Amino acid sequence: MSSRTFVPLCFLPLAIFTIAFLALPLVRLILASGEGEAGWAIYLEILQKPRYLSTLIQTVVISVAVTIAALAISTTAGLFLVRNRFRGRGTLLSILTLPLAFPGVVVGFMIILLGGRQGLINQITPGHVVFAYSAFGLFLGYLYFSIPRVLLTVMAAAEKIDPALEEAALTLGASPYRIVRDVLLPALMPAMIAAGAIAFATAMGAFGTAFTLATNIDVLPMVIYTEFTLSANIAMASALSVILGLVTWAMLLIARSFAGGVVAAGG
Amino acid sequence: MTLKLTNVAKTFPDGTRALMPVDLDIKQGEIVSLLGPSGCGKTTLLRIIAGLETTDAGGKIRFDDEDVTSLSVVQRKVGMVFQSYALFPNMSVRRNIGYGLKMQKLPKSEIDARVDEVIALCRLEPYADRPINALSGGQRQRVALARAFAPRPRILLLDEPLSALDAALRGQLRDELAVLLRTFGITAIFVTHDQTEAMAIADRVAVMSHGQVAQIGTPEALYRAPASPFVARFVGDAMPLKGRMGSGALHLDGGTLPLEGGAEGGSAYVRAEDVRLDEDGPLRGRIEAVTFLGTHYRVVLSGVTPEPVVALHVGASAPKLGQTVGLSIAPGAILSFAHETESA
Amino acid sequence: MLKSPAKILQLAVTLLACAFLLVPTLQSVLAGVTVNYFQGVKSGLTLKWIGEVWTLYSASIFLSIWLALCCLISTLIIGVPAAYALARNPGRLSRILEEFISLPLAIPGLALALALLQVYGSVQGFRAHWSFILVGHVLYTLPFMVRSVLSVMAAIDLKTLEEGAASLGAPAWRRFTDIAVPNAMPGVLAGSLTVVTLSIGEFNLTWMLHTPFLKTLPVGLADSYASMRLEIASAYTLVFFVMIVPLLMAMQWASARAQRTLT
Structure with missing residues (x-):
């Protein structure tokens, strides 16, 4: 067998699997979204019905807030960890990347332990402080799994910055603040855009966390879930899934064009 | 095989x-x-x-x-x-x-x-x-x-x-x-x-x-x-001797060389080891640079052709920079070609 | 080290972030071995809850391990040859194909599960079988395997190595088994650990695809969070941590090692 026949043969398992379990279902999902009473106008309906529109807006607002917070925290911590070598640095880094492997449900439970009825905050503060099931709890949950992802992307980029750039700025008399503003942040910008896009996409699509917190905040994945399981409104669930998929996919395309790597989504 | x-x-x-x-x-x-x-x-x-x-x-x-x-x-x-x-x-x-x-x-x-x-x-x-x-x-x-x-x-x-x-x-x-x-x-x-x-x-x-x-x-x-x-x-880094080739002679900026054969419009090349510093030689050139290479000196000369010419000189002391010296090239050492083109 | 207020602020942010991530983790570990969490550690430490988790959920733990292993084998069979073929044809078409199989990274698991359910949900023997969940896991983890192997294969001079083997008389399939795969081992290892780690922790797809008789570890976790007392939920989470944290560390070590072969 020559390589002209062998190499295409190597694609065969992938082709069979991908066509059967990815291409076909995705096509079916898109078609199903147009099979409701409204037909393809269902996409218009999403923008017109307050329930869906407010869900969309709430999801975007929370995701944007999480993205900004995660970028601020992770860039600060990431730069600190790249620029300083000290005892315990490895431990801090391990702690900060630990939640990478946590499914969304576990993250939700972590927030319940912090801000639930039996949570830490409620125990150590006077009065009744329970935030796990509010929008703030959801925000904290999303932040929990976003910090490690943003941190890894930013640190990888920060490690590639030539220290001579900073030294050159120092010899030219730049203050530490100017160095951060004029040298470090511009060099980190592509990585921050990429990391931000990943964080945003992950937050948009996060299901497990919202599911565990069982919040009364309507976020897109929860609405898709209830439309499908409770209302059996398959067309709407499909249409919302298509929109969600397009948004997260576009976000990750942006991320990839700014930085090559992939960090696992999901949460 | x-x-x-x-x-x-x-x-x-x-x-x-x-x-x-x-x-x-x-x-x-x-x-x-x-x-x-x-x-x-x-x-x-x-x-x-x-x-x-x-x-x-x-x-x-x-x-x-x-x-x-x-x-x-x-x-x-x-x-x-x-x-x-x-x-x-x-x-x-x-x-x-x-x-x-x-x-x-x-x-x-x-x-x-x-x-x-x-x-x-x-x-x-x-x-x-x-x-x-x-x-x-x-x-x-x-x-x-x-x-x-x-x-x-x-x-x-x-x-x-x-x-x-x-x-x-x-x-x-x-x-x-x-x-x-x-x-x-x-x-x-x-x-x-x-x-x-x-x-x-x-x-x-x-x-x-x-x-x-x-x-x-x-x-x-x-x-x-x-x-x-x-x-x-x-092969052997021959240098071009840019000048006018006539029958039996090659006219260069630094003098005229006798040539075996040779034709109007042809080109000539020589290798550095065949160029000698020789007070009685037919060519004159000015020493621009001298490099000591152990067994010999590498001497770069101007004024012989539009481009610098290199000679290898074996001697006890370095030729003086800026000096104008005589050069000779053995007629048999000149590689002459009927056409001017560089490529094959 | 702490020369300036800026540095102190940076350190404070870093430590706060660490505390935010670590404190609830420690709480859950503690709660899992405390007799009564509401009364605190003074009520005593116990392994009773772990034992209860074992009787209640050991089947879901074994199902998750089984699925992770099957998922690993599937991604190896599908992903390694595909990565090789992509490395051998680094063209525009390959980029598009790679982009397409990476879609499950971008599209939320919920949407993928919905899509799968609509095509195969009515195929009874398949819908209720563990292999239905496996399909979801393979779909989600495959891009990690392909990319991990591909990045190593693209970094070694595969073309010349293969020409070397071909000039010694090795046919195409032997060049794959003797040269391409062994030299891509760091990538295969990193990819394998990623696949197992992600498969064990996968919830979004699995929740939609599972049936009441087929609960994986994270599905069981969600179940315990909703219906069990906090100590049992914590003990189960502790069991999950014990499984996933070594895997995560091995995965990070293997990825760093694979990265090193690239430079």
């Missing part, structure tokens, strides 16, 4: 013609070098012989009496030494060398015996069980050679086998390679851009330029009687 190429050419899918039609005959046991600057088509020609590239329609490649044109590299039974050596990092030295024999499905005892023999021949005994990344550049080169030679190929093809080494090692391994190839007694072709390498190792050298073979001959023949200005420049 004898090799016969007829009308072998290569046009890449984007339309570039990497190789013009080439004919080449190589005798049994002969070592031939393909010499030329990068992009001249020498590696493409080697890869076509190996079967890693196909020739354009009409080309024919014969190993002895067998037409191998349509055989793939897997079937052609050539030994190939790659520029980067392409040693398998996942295998030890011994397994690398035995890989070709394993592919021939020889019994293990026979493989072991043959590998031991080649390892001894290439003096690799101390390294036999080491991983590839524990070897030095020179050792890797020998392993690559041993691996190519172990399956008893019909022909050995070497693509710039010394270029991955640093300069100091290259000279030493060049001589080693020349000895080893002759010990093997195998027909071999090796590609290089280094004329010293080609001349040290090969029985015959094919100088290539712009996808064509400019000249093929023994090192001496190429050096003494280059067929074109390109060969003269590439």
Whole structure:
């Protein structure tokens, strides 16, 4: 067998699997979204019905807030960890990347332990402080799994910055603040855009966390879930899934064009 | 094995013609070098012989009496030494060398015996069980050679086998390679851009330029009687003597040289070792730079031709900078060509 | 080290972030071995809850391990040859194909599960079988395997190594098994650990695809969070941590090692 026949043969398992379990279902999902009473106008309906529109807006607002917070925290911590070598640095880094492997449900439970009825905050503060099931709890949950992802992307980029750039700025008399503003942040910008896009996409699509917190905040994945399981409104669930998929996919395309790597989504 | 190429050419899918039609005959046991600057088509020609590239329609490649044109590299039974050596990092030295024999499905005892023999021949005994990344550049080169030679190929093809080494090692391994190839007694072709390498190792050298073979001959023949200005420049670094050529004389800025033969409109070249500092010489030049090179001085002179001329001077003391001196060139040392063109 | 107020602020942010991530983790570990969490550690330490988790959920733990292993084998069979073929044809078409199989990274698991359910949900023997969940896991983890292997294969000079093997008489499939795969091992290892780690922790797809008789570890976690007392939920989470944290560390070590071979 020559390589002209062998190499295409190597694609065969992938082709069979991908066509059967990815291409076909995705096509079916898109078609199903147009099979409701409204037909393809269902996409218009999403923008017109307050329930869906407010869900969309709430999801975007929370995701944007999480993205900004995660970028601020992770860039600060990431730069600190790249620029300083000290005892315990490895431990801090391990702690900060630990939640990478946590499914969304576990993250939700972590927030319940912090801000639930039996949570830490409620125990150590006077009065009744329970935030796990509010929008703030959801925000904290999303932040929990976003910090490690943003941190890894930013640190990888920060490690590639030539220290001579900073030294050159120092010899030219730049203050530490100017160095951060004029040298470090511009060099980190592509990585921050990429990391931000990943964080945003992950937050948009996060299901497990919202599911565990069982919040009364309507976020897109929860609405898709209830439309499908409770209302059996398959067309709407499909249409919302298509929109969600397009948004997260576009976000990750942006991320990839700014930085090559992939960090696992999901949460 | 004898090799016969007829009308072998290569046009890449984007339309570039990497190789013009080439004919080449190589005798049994002969070592031939393909010499030329990068992009001249020498590696493409080697890869076509190996079967890693196909020739354009009409080309024919014969190993002895067998037409191998349509055989793939897997079937052609050539030994190939790659520029980067392409040693398998996942295998030890011994397994690398035995890989070709394993592919021939020889019994293990026979493989072991043959590998031991080649390892001894290439003096690799101390390294036999080491991983590839524990070897030095020179050792890797020998392993690559041993691996190519172990399956008893019909022909050995070497693509710039010394270029991955640093300069100091290259000279030493060049001589080693020349000895080893002759010990093997195998027909071999090796590609290089280094004329010293080609001349040290090969029985015959094919100088290539712009996808064509400019000249093929023994090192001496190429050096003494280059067929074109390109060969003269590439083999032995001949310098152009730009001036006006007339019958029996060459008129330069720095004086007139007598010339054997020569014709209107022709061009002349000379090598630095044939230019002498000689107060009674017919040429005058001004010394611009002097470099001491141990056995001799390298003297750069202006005013002889529009471009600086280099002379090699053997003497006890350095010629003085800025001095105007006389120069002579033996009439027999001038390489003259009827046409002016640089290329082949 | 702490020369300036800026540095102190940076350190404070870093430590706060660490505390935010670590404190609830420690709480859950503690709660899992405390007799009564509401009364605190003074109520005593116990392995009772772990024992209860074992009786309640050991089947889901074994199902997750089984699925992770099957997922690993599937991604190896599908992903390694595909990565090789992509490495051998680094063209525009390959980029598009790579982009397409990476879609499950971008599209939320919920949407993928919905898509799968609509095509195969009515195929009874398949819908209720563990292999239905496996399909979801393979879909989600496959891009990690392909990319991990591909990045190593693209970094070694695969073309020349293969030419070397071909000149020694090795046919195409032997070049794949003798040269391409062994030299891509760091990538295969990193990819394998990623696949196992992600498969064990996968929830979004699995929640939609599972049936009441087929609960994986994270599905069981969600179940315990919703219906069990906090100590049992914590003990189960502790069991999950014990499984996933070594995997995560091995995965990070293997990825760093694979990265090193690239430079």
